[in-house]
Amino acid sequence: MSQAQQIQQAVLRSLHSRDLYTERQVNSMLKALRNAEIHIKSQLVEIGEKKLLKKGLEVRREQVRGIQKGIDVIISDLKSDQTVVMRTAVRESFQNGITGSIGEFSQLRFPYYVDLSHEARVKLAGQVMSLIDRSALDFLVNYNLQLLGNVTRELADSIKQQISIGIITGDSIAKIGEKIGGVITDPDKFRRAGKTVFRTAQNRVEVITRTETLRAYGQGRRKFYDTVGVKRVVWVTADDERTCPECGPLDGKEFPIDQAPPIPKHPRCRCCVTAIVMCCGRRERLPAWEAHENDGT
Secondary structure (H helix, E strand, O other): OOHHHHHHHHHHHHHHHHHHHHHHHHHHHHHHHHHHHHHHHHHHHHHHHHOHHHOOHHHHHHHHHHHHHHHHHHHHHHHHHHHHHHHHHHHHHHHHHHHHHHHHHHHOOOOOOOOOOHHHHHHHHHHHHOOOOHHHHHHHHHHHHHHHHHHHHHHHHHHHHHHHHHHHHOOOHHHHHHHHOOOOOOHHHHHHOOOOHHHHHHHHHHHHHHHHHHHHHHHHHHHHHHHHOOOEEEEEOOOOOOOOOOOHHHOOOEEEHHHOOOOOOOOOOOOEEEEEEEEOOEEEEOOOOOOOOOOOO
């Protein structure tokens, strides 16, 4: 196997690992969202079973206020669950970016990096992590939590609005639940689903989780490159039918590392940069990889 093929395999492995990790974080976020859906709808079922909606208007209004308080508690728990997932995802993705880059340098058979075991790569990645500005990583985490906070706040407001309107106008519990919607894991069903409260929230949570997990991974790679003195990088797209017009023209272009466009360039961006380095007196360019299964570019 040629050196170029070995390097390409290393890049493929690190990106495959990145994509699998991202999917796990998305699933964790959707699980938390699904739990919130179950708890909210169980409250509606309880109201329906007690036939409280058949009482007078004032009683209904009092019931609405009670439901709203319950929703606030459920959404607060959702926010806590998402906070745990996002804090972990940002830090681990950043470190995974470093570890993946170390693996690529190992395949280049650089002195010191050659034949490093997985455990040694993880240890070295931890050493690089110790050099980062903690406030910068905290800023990235807090920015992501702010984005998710906006989603949960709008989710709570929209759910309360749908329930209030439904109860006041005398809609059935089934009708209210239909308008609220729910988490849909099947991609085809999700695309065909109408606009509901949970569908909107699910879409935004997925986009934020995918995009920001990949951002942290890319920044980890950049930190490693900065640490070892990489001066130039090359932009690589997935180069398939889903490659967007914004990223397509950048494929294969070289940049000084401090002038490369930011990654991700847009939500769900699948692009990456790889190092251009000197190895054994030769200028080596880590090669492109095949298309991945993620949505976007």
